[in-house]
């Protein structure tokens with residue numbers, strides 16, 4: 014039986030819903046801000062795609078963070094939350110004219126560009142408006158983060174960024190454009206990274222590249238954006254409820270060789286919002302199969318797709334049973350065999366009507382929900398609303 018949740022209040026609420034612990038979110042934001050703040054030239058942009066719930070975005074904005082967006086809709090969501098355009102960066106391989114035009118009109122800080130045709134489109138749209146677009150080139154550093162292959166982004170085979178061999182040519186092209194100002198380099202190697210070695214490797218690549226650009230072109234750029242990717246402990250959401258931001262930022266401070274005046278930008282998503290969110294669901298039925306017992310819950314893969322999409326692990330707790338453990342598969346109601354939250358998991362003996370919490374679901378949970386099987390999108394409840 015867990016006491017960190019207002020379980021009695023949950024009984025009155027229709028499930029499934031996302032529950033957000035606002036206190037924990039605020040503490041996480043304070044910690045990230047304080048640790049980044051120890052290094053005067055570090056700036057954090059929250060990766061909106063992890064969770065764009067407007068109420069959470071407002072809390073994140075209050076903490077003074079900028080926003081990292083991957084669509085025009087996210088730029089709009091960040092601005093609706095009151096985040097200043099001057100703190101918004103926009104990445105993504107497929108920015109449409111409409112999204113670029115909207116972001117130019119809004120006056121965002123920087124486009125992280127991923128191809129020549131893209132920067133040509135930005136140049137044309139900026140010229141039409143008589144403005145100059147600030148851009149950073151997203152470089153593909155060809156390093157693999159030690160994480161699931163579907164969330165690795167920094168390998169040469171991935172669709173993201175510009176490869177080393179093409180970089181010189183791309184800089185030549187960009188520097189000739191009248192309405193484009195090259196202000197930085199951008200990197201993002203992947204997500205759910207827990208070993209600092211991957212970030213140290215990235216720093217090494219950035220250092221080499223900076224030296225090379227200085228030597229061969231006399232080029233230094235004012236902004237280095239190292240992306241996001243700091244992981245969280247899905248196995249121990251209470252013990253490690255706040256990620257080790259001190260270690261994370263000091264790793265960059267120690268390993269990145271900066272040139273005078275350079276500013277460093279971070280794009281953190283998961284590490285900010287994952288641990289404050291849980292998907293709360295009820296057991297609809299307990300089904301005894303021939304060799305398995307299933308807890309069939311009222312949440313499905315459409316509410317939280319990570320287990321089906323990435324074989325992701327989430328702790329699952331029964332909030333209303335303190336009986337001895339049984340062995341269960343926890344599954345949803347969707348007509349897909351992959352609609353499984355966990356297999357062969359020890360969970361206190363569960364009855365129909367019990368309330369379960371699927372933990373560490375604040376990032377890439379509600380944001381990835383969809384309506385398959387004519388299901389309603391999951392609702393969200395903040396701790397401050399109860």
Ligand SMILES: *Cc1c(COP(=O)(O)O)cnc(C)c1O
Nearest residue numbers: 060201204241242280281282283
């Ligand atoms: C998704 C994404 C992030 C955030 O990644 P997290 O692992 O959630 O920190 C940062 N930058 C870019 C470009 C992204 O696509």
